[in-house]
Amino acid sequence: MVRAGLTPERLTRAGAELADEAGFDQVTLSALARRFDVKVASLYSHLKSSQELKTRIALFALEELADRVTASLAGRAGKDALAAFADAYRDYAREHPGRYDATRLRLDPETAAASAGVRHAQMTRAILRGYDLAEPDQTHAVRMLGSVFHGYVSLETAGGFSHTAVDPQESWEWILDSLDALLRARATS
Amino acid sequence: MVRAGLTPERLTRAGAELADEAGFDQVTLSALARRFDVKVASLYSHLKSSQELKTRIALFALEELADRVTASLAGRAGKDALAAFADAYRDYAREHPGRYDATRLRLDPETAAASAGVRHAQMTRAILRGYDLAEPDQTHAVRMLGSVFHGYVSLETAGGFSHTAVDPQESWEWILDSLDALLRARATS
DNA sequence: GCATTTGCCTAAAGCCTATAGGCAAATTAG
DNA sequence: CTAATTTGCCTATAGGCTTTAGGCAAATGC
Numbered sequence: 001m002v003r004a005g006l007t008p009e010r011l012t013r014a015g016a017e018l019a020d021e022a023g024f025d026q027v028t029l030s031a032l033a034r035r036f037d038v039k040v041a042s043l044y045s046h047l048k049s050s051q052e053l054k055t056r057i058a059l060f061a062l063e064e065l066a067d068r069v070t071a072s073l074a075g076r077a078g079k080d081a082l083a084a085f086a087d088a089y090r091d092y093a094r095e096h097p098g099r100y101d102a103t104r105l106r107l108d109p110e111t112a113a114a115s116a117g118v119r120h121a122q123m124t125r126a127i128l129r130g131y132d133l134a135e136p137d138q139t140h141a142v143r144m145l146g147s148v149f150h151g152y153v154s155l156e157t158a159g160g161f162s163h164t165a166v167d168p169q170e171s172w173e174w175i176l177d178s179l180d181a182l183l184r185a186r187a188t189s
Numbered sequence: 190m191v192r193a194g195l196t197p198e199r200l201t202r203a204g205a206e207l208a209d210e211a212g213f214d215q216v217t218l219s220a221l222a223r224r225f226d227v228k229v230a231s232l233y234s235h236l237k238s239s240q241e242l243k244t245r246i247a248l249f250a251l252e253e254l255a256d257r258v259t260a261s262l263a264g265r266a267g268k269d270a271l272a273a274f275a276d277a278y279r280d281y282a283r284e285h286p287g288r289y290d291a292t293r294l295r296l297d298p299e300t301a302a303a304s305a306g307v308r309h310a311q312m313t314r315a316i317l318r319g320y321d322l323a324e325p326d327q328t329h330a331v332r333m334l335g336s337v338f339h340g341y342v343s344l345e346t347a348g349g350f351s352h353t354a355v356d357p358q359e360s361w362e363w364i365l366d367s368l369d370a371l372l373r374a375r376a377t378s
Numbered sequence: 379g380c381a382t383t384t385g386c387c388t389a390a391a392g393c394c395t396a397t398a399g400g401c402a403a404a405t406t407a408g
Numbered sequence: 409c410t411a412a413t414t415t416g417c418c419t420a421t422a423g424g425c426t427t428t429a430g431g432c433a434a435a436t437g438c
Contacts (some may be wrong), residue, residue, distance in 0.1 A: 003403070010414060030394055040395080042417045050395060106347055113352075139355040140363035143341065146349070147364070148333065151340025158295055160335070163302075166328040174329040174338070182371050192434070219425055229426080231386045241425065355399060 019098025061099035080128040131183040173180040208287025250288035251305040267319040320372040
């Protein structure tokens with residue numbers, strides 16, 4: 001009996017790939033076991049439950065996305081940073097739709113607090129430094145940016161923009177221009 | 190053997206209630222059968238599949254939401270209409286989180302085209318009439334509004350705004366003010 | 379009243395999660 | 409280098425959800 005060499009990490013990674021290929025809701029321990037040519041029960045030596053797998057995929061994706069955003073934000077400020085942030089977000093969702101879905105998994109507060117979700121919030125605030133917003137405007141702006149980016153990406157990947165001839169890329173740029181103008185107009189100075 | 194008097198409509202309605210109480214992903218034919226004190230197989234006389242039930246709930250919720258928006262939009266224009274639209278959306282999601290989730294169900298194009306989703310798009314365009322936007326700006330604006338509203342509501346109901354002391358209602362108003370200003374600035378005149 | 383249709387039932391199969399207990403491979407200890 | 413222990417994957421089993429097939433009784437129609 002040759003061992004398959006499973007680890008929580010390998011399973012998480014394979015789960016993320018499966019999510020991108022078949023959808024996050026198709027990620028099951030059964031499907032994963034088939035992928036490793038192993039019996040389902042064997043996975044329970046590495047993962048407590050199906051829920052744990054999903055949570056691990058979510059944390060993995062949050063981390064990966066935060067890394068990308070960090071990289072794309074380096075050395076940028078103002079509108080440049082805003083666009084880099086937004087594009088990193090959108091590109092990730094398009095390249096890895098299943099993982100992006102995973103990032104929307106509701107985590108229990110404790111897990112969320114220890115996750116890369118915190119980095120996301122910090123980076124959003126970092127972008128806003130270029131716009132000189134005082135509290136509570138800064139928090140309002142964080143929420144607005146989060147909403148627009150998540151909403152757009154979510155609607156776009158759900159195919160919500162495919163019924164009009166207008167290029168989604170154009171809309172995206174128009175929206176970024178608009179947000180930039182809006183934030184500049186809100187500056188305290 | 191007394192008959193339970195099931196119909197697709199009653200099942201859909203009960204499914205919507207179940208969605209609000211337990212979450213849209215907890216809506217199963219099994220749970221519904223329990224609720225009507227009936228065996229699961231009996232439901233298949235009224236619904237083709239679990240998928241059909243979910244689709245029906247989605248269509249029901251889209252219709253209900255569109256009705257609300259229509260009502261709240263009556264006699265309003267400009268920022269007033271924008272706020273009424275946005276509030277109708279957000280209030281619905283807070284009162285009926287399960288149904289709101291259902292509206293995000295991916296429908297096949299044919300079903301979507303025949304759904305109240307079309308009315309939603311029309312109403313968004315109606316609001317924008319007050320801002321005098323030419324194409325393709327109008328389409329960009331439709332997408333932006335859809336993104337912000339959906340994104341905000343989605344993040345808020347997921348508890349994403351509960352880690353800061355700032356009142357979500359204030360953020361919501363700040364965002365509506367911002368969007369109004371943005372759209373006025375984009376007017377063609 | 380009798381025939382047909384309709385509505386709910388039992389039975390059964392397939393797939394998913396999860397637990398318990400077993401055996402062999404890998405690791406550690408003497 | 410072998411023996412003891414731990415670890416990894418297995419079989420078996422049970423419970424839940426979906427779906428289909430076939431049966432019987434209640435409702436409907438002629």
